[in-house]
Amino acid sequence: MNAIEVQALGKKYPGFELRDVTFALPEGCIMGLVGENGAGKSTLIRLIMGAAGANSGQARVLGADVGGPDFTKIKDEIGVVLDEAHFPASLNARQIGRVMEDTYTRWDGGVYEAYLKRLDLPEKKRVQDFSRGMRMKLALACALSHEARLLVLDEPTGGLDPLMRDEILDILEDFTRREDRSVLISSHIVSDLEKLCDYIAFLHKGELLLFEEKDRLLEEYAMVKLPEQDLADLPPEAVRGVRRGRYGAEALVKRDGVRGELALEKPTLEDIIVFFARGDRE
Amino acid sequence: MKALIRKDLYVLSTQFKLLVLVMVLFSAIPGGLFVPFTFIYATMLPSVSLMSIDEQSKWDSLALMLPYSRRQLVTVKYIMGWLGIAAAMALSVASQALWAAVGVSDLEEGFLAAMCVFAAVALVVQAVIVPVNFRFGFAKGRIVTVAVVAFFGAIVGASIGDGDGFYTILKVTSRIPAPVAPLLAAALCAATIPLSTAGYKKRMEK
Numbered sequence: 001m002n003a004i005e006v007q008a009l010g011k012k013y014p015g016f017e018l019r020d021v022t023f024a025l026p027e028g029c030i031m032g033l034v035g036e037n038g039a040g041k042s043t044l045i046r047l048i049m050g051a052a053g054a055n056s057g058q059a060r061v062l063g064a065d066v067g068g069p070d071f072t073k074i075k076d077e078i079g080v081v082l083d084e085a086h087f088p089a090s091l092n093a094r095q096i097g098r099v100m101e102d103t104y105t106r107w108d109g110g111v112y113e114a115y116l117k118r119l120d121l122p123e124k125k126r127v128q129d130f131s132r133g134m135r136m137k138l139a140l141a142c143a144l145s146h147e148a149r150l151l152v153l154d155e156p157t158g159g160l161d162p163l164m165r166d167e168i169l170d171i172l173e174d175f176t177r178r179e180d181r182s183v184l185i186s187s188h189i190v191s192d193l194e195k196l197c198d199y200i201a202f203l204h205k206g207e208l209l210l211f212e213e214k215d216r217l218l219e220e221y222a223m224v225k226l227p228e229q230d231l232a233d234l235p236p237e238a239v240r241g242v243r244r245g246r247y248g249a250e251a252l253v254k255r256d257g258v259r260g261e262l263a264l265e266k267p268t269l270e271d272i273i274v275f276f277a278r279g280d281r282e
Numbered sequence: 283m284k285a286l287i288r289k290d291l292y293v294l295s296t297q298f299k300l301l302v303l304v305m306v307l308f309s310a311i312p313g314g315l316f317v318p319f320t321f322i323y324a325t326m327l328p329s330v331s332l333m334s335i336d337e338q339s340k341w342d343s344l345a346l347m348l349p350y351s352r353r354q355l356v357t358v359k360y361i362m363g364w365l366g367i368a369a370a371m372a373l374s375v376a377s378q379a380l381w382a383a384v385g386v387s388d389l390e391e392g393f394l395a396a397m398c399v400f401a402a403v404a405l406v407v408q409a410v411i412v413p414v415n416f417r418f419g420f421a422k423g424r425i426v427t428v429a430v431v432a433f434f435g436a437i438v439g440a441s442i443g444d445g446d447g448f449y450t451i452l453k454v455t456s457r458i459p460a461p462v463a464p465l466l467a468a469a470l471c472a473a474t475i476p477l478s479t480a481g482y483k484k485r486m487e488k
Contacts, residue, residue: 046346046347049346049347050346050347051343051347053483072351073349076349080344080347080348082344082347084340086341087339087344088293088297088336089339090292090296090297091292091293095292095296098288099285099288100285102284102288103285104349126296152347
């Protein structure tokens with residue numbers, strides 16, 4: 001079963017369009033959604049969660065049609081963390097816990113309290129007095145305390161220091177130890193996603209340029225450094241992106257599309273994303 | 283729905299203590315002259331206070347992703363408004379009855395009927411301002427809110443300033459059968475829930 005299935009999904013706003021997005025995230029997998037600011041990551045997440053209606057296409061989450069009558073019930077099995085905690089600032093963690101207890105049918109107060117302790121979050125301090133990192137941890141504690149089968153996180157690590165980001169990534173890794181749990185996480189910090197994800201989706205200017213298993217992606221592509229005049233010798237269909245510099249050129253190529261004698265280097269996920277975007281620009 | 287009511291009650295108790303205190307004070311002033319203002323504050327509960335906090339904290343963006351329907355997110359604000367009006371009425375009747383019992387002031391004839399009419403007016407005001415705030419958001423909606431509340435506030439203020447005006451209101455409203463006006467107004471108010479839901483959906487699509 002797929003945790004998320006999206007078929008030709010589209011949404012138009014004045015000055016922006018999300019076009020024809022199609023992918024399927026198998027249950028038990030972690031998908032990283034990468035893209036620059038304004039690429040459409042949050043829009044896609046809003047569509048997947050039914051917070052906005054699509055102009056075209058369809059989405060199914062945990063087997064239910066988004067926008068269908070049963071989807072509100074399905075949300076009971078989804079944990080959500082947005083780029084900010086978005087809880088009323090005058091409430092404290094204990095009050096938010098009580099609200100969530102009435103919200104989710106499988107809320108576990110013990111698990112929530114354990115997360116508050118593990119994450120060093122005071123129960124009686126108002127959210128308005130929390131740092132950004134503490135707010136994100138509180139949102140995460142809420143998302144993880146109701147036996148969710150799917151976590152949807154929109155830029156949860158943005159603006160956080162490396163230590164805090166690492167702590168959050170550790171928690172997400174813990175969450176996915178059970179095989180039936182899936183995660184969709186958007187970020188523009190590619191290194192975070194490289195550590196965590198099974199699948200990578202790259203959204204660029206409202207278009208899904210890439211959706212692939214991370215390991216396959218890293219195997220499929222390679223970096224090649226060569227003099228600029230030799231670029232013309234590369235088969236155009238194998239080249240995905242090019243960067244020209246003072247001392248030569250770099251290209252992201254498909255391994256099986258180029259001659260064996262070229263010195264190919266293993267790319268990082270960030271290389272792949274950057275060169276895909278450059279290729280698109282050129 | 284219980285979760286949403288709980289959340290709004292928490293917000294009221296933590297962030298709007300002063301508003302609640304002012305409501306209590308106005309309802310308790312002997313003679314009942316300031317009771318209409320209690321109802322004015324009650325009408326502002328759902329839109330001016332709770333909806334603005336939801337917007338400021340972006341709770342409304344998060345709530346759409348939690349297991350609540352849009353209808354529930356809208357209806358809870360109506361319920362809070364109705365609870366506010368019911369509280370205004372209960373506070374006013376209880377405190378004025380108490381003053382009458384201890385001989386501080388008299389309970390004017392027709393006071394209860396007037397309370398029903400005030401409640402009805404408050405419900406009509408809600409029926410106007412809540413859909414506007416759901417459709418356009420608090421930043422734009424507050425202009426309408428302030429205009430409508432100021433209009434009714436001015437009428438009440440003028441009637442009190444006139445000296446006998448308030449008692450004239452009591453006399454006139456005492457002729458209206460007590461439960462009729464608030465029930466009709468409550469029905470009108472409830473009828474605007476689908477309108478608010480549609481307006482809310484349209485706004486949150488952006």
